Amino acid sequence: MKAIITVVGQDQVGIVATVANELAHLNINIVDISQTLMDHNFTMMLSGEWDDHQLSFADAKTALDALGEQSGLTIRIQRQALFDAIQKL
Amino acid sequence: MESRSILETIQMVAEENLDIRTITMGISLFDCIDSDGAKARQKIYDKITTSARDLVKVADQIQTEYGVPIINKRIAVTPIALIAAASGDTDYVAYAQTMEQAAVALGVDLIGGFSALVQKGYQSGDRKLIASIPQALAETSRVCSSVNVGSTRAGINLDAVGEMGHIIKQIAAKDPVNCMSLVVFANAVDDNPFMAGAFHGVGEADRVINVGISGPGVVKRALEQVRGQSIDVVSEQIKKTAFKVTRMGQFVGSIAAKRLKVPFGIVDLSLAPTPNEGDSVAEILEEIGLESVGAPGTTAALALLNDAVKKGGVMACEHVGGLSGAFIPVSEDAEMIRAVEAGRLGIEKLEAMTAVCSVGLDMIAVPGDTTAATISGMIADEAAIGMINNKTTAVRVIPATGQQVGDSIEFGGLFGRAPIMAVNPSQPTAFVQRGGHIPAPIHSFKN
Known part of the structure; x- marks a missing residue:
């Protein structure tokens, strides 16, 4: 399964590490990554891929929601097909 | 990974209230006819609860996986x-109760089709x-x-127009709020996913999934970026935005249809407002350049908006249907309410607006002492606009028993609050x- 993970929040040391750690723990492979600061807001986008026999989308979402809450970040995970459908002909 | 596109999509959902307004399953009941x-x-x-068993579950799954809010799950x-005509029943209230029980069992928001043509x-x-x-x-x-x-094609049944005036008064006498569950149409469509007017047309397949999209806030935000530019640019900007919004409808509808193993019918290209701030069709018209919705120029701006939404949306989906156009329900649009309360928008202007958009005099509260004949007159006027202009029109008025203008x-919830509007008192x-x-108009004879 392929999904886009976006992370938004107040800039602080170690955000990339925190999120990447959790993804490694979930066995989600990072295919692409980009990050920037927008108005002092840290914004990161990741394209992740994993074996859906081992991890359901709902479980991945639950884990990332919990991480977001713990670390004060807004973490969204959405299946990639949506973006392709809206933005590409 | 195209970060800009991804951010734009997320912003449309998170900040501009873009959502799938409804996934509606149409179900044919012809095989349920019985003399008993x-x-x-x-x-x-049995047919409704079996056919739509997974509707709510699938809609919730799609919402979770793709991050797109799906506001309503409905049945038509x-x-x-x-269906009931073959039975010996003398009143059909029991059929409505059956529909209600099925809707409750499924957890769907609304069920449409307690209807007559x-x-x-x-x-x-x-x-x-x-x-x-x-x-x-x-x-x-x-x-x-x-x-x-x-x-x-058929003209207007004035007997029915007269009767519906009385029916609406009877509903209001029990509880005016119930009036919002009844729509009186001209040129009703068979595949409308929006309530209260959805029913499953007689020429439709056994079951079908239709999707209604929303997103006035997205269009408003897009137009903020072209302030002061020519109206041609406004039209182009609306088209581009409508395309993206509609793609989401097409995408969600096709996934829902696949998971439910039901054919995908149509996307209804509508701009449906809600009372939430920033989710208003009136605000789009004001962004185009009107001091307030209702000002001279409103009809022209709305005509452009309605047309551009369709042009942008048509290419984005396989089949377009339903009502497809900008909705102007007064109670469901915060800016419309403000305009009415400020005396800048009246029923006559709204009637003119219905000639160029979908659907009609929608969610309009009138004084409790409005007569049945007046309501029938309003229905006749709307039906005439629909008949002559070859478009769907409708009336959903609420005589607010015991209440006056002001x-x-x-x-x-989604249905909001309606200020009581003045009606011309002449009968x-x-x-x-x-x-x-x-009689049907001359231009209906096309064969």
């Missing part, structure tokens, strides 16, 4: 006047159904009713009482 009413109702219950069935005349089931509407709406909370009283009536009584049939 109780058996018919059992078949109806074949007009009950056609009388544009050319009444069959026996139509009379019984229409007479049952006040009681049916009083005893249910999720059932929606509609009556088609005219069409471009008061307002609360509906709650069309003798016109309505003539009864009979307004």
Whole structure:
């Protein structure tokens, strides 16, 4: 399964590490990554891929929601097909 | 990974209220017809609850996985006047109760199709159904009713127009809020996913998934970026935005249809407002350059908006259908409410606006002492606009029992609050009482 993970929040040391750690723990492979600061807001986008026999989308979402809450970040995970459908002909 | 596109999509959902307004499953009830009413109702219950068993589950899954809010899950069935006619039942309230039970069992928000199609005349089931509407709406909370009283091909059934004025008054006498569950149409469409007017047309497949999209806030935000530029640029900007919004509808609808193993019908390209701030069609019109919705120029701006939405959306999906256009329900649009309360928007201007957009005089509260004849006159005017312009029009008015201009009536949730609007007091009584049939217009003879 392929999904886009976006992370938004107040800039602080170690955000990339925190999120990447959790993804490694979930066995989600990072295919692409980009990050920037927008108005002092840290914004990161990741394209992740994993074996859906081992991890359901709902479980991945639950884990990332919990991480977001713990670390004060807004973490969204959405299946990639949506973006392709809206933005590409 | 195209970060800009991803951010834009997320922003459309998170900040601009883009959502899938409804996934509506249309279900044919023709195979439930039975001369024994109780058996018919059992078949109806079984068919609806079996066909749509996974509707809510699948919609929730899609919402979680793709991060797109799906606001309503709904059912539309074949007009009950056609299904119940074969039974010996003398009133059809029990059919509405069956629909309600099925809706509750499935967890869907609303179920439409307590309907009759009388544009050319009444069959026996139509009379019984229409007479049952006040009681049916009083005893249910999720059932929606509609009556088609005219069409471009058939003309306008003035007898039915007259009767519906009385029916609306009867509903209001029990509880004015129930009036929001009844729409009186001209040129009603078979594949409309929006309530209260959805029913499953007689020419439709056994089951079908139709999707209604929303997103006035997205269009408004896009237009903020082209302030001061020519109206051609405005039109282009709306088209581009409508394309993206509609793609989401096409995408979600096709996934839902696949998971439910039901054919995908249409995307309804509508801009449907909600009372939430920033989710208003009136604000789009004001962004185009009107001081307030209702100002001279409103009809022209709305015509452009409506047309550009369709042009942008048509290429984005396989099949377009339903009502497809900008909705102007007063109570569901915060900026419309403000304009009415400030005296800048009246029923006459709204009527003019309905000639260039979908759907009609929608969610409009009128004083409690408005007569049945006046309501019939409003229905006749809207039906005439629909008939002559070859478009769907509708009336969903709420006579607010015991209330006057200056008061307002609360509906709650997505349905908002409606200020009571002034109605022209001169009476069309003798016109309505003539009864009979307004002939189809000359341009309907196309063969």
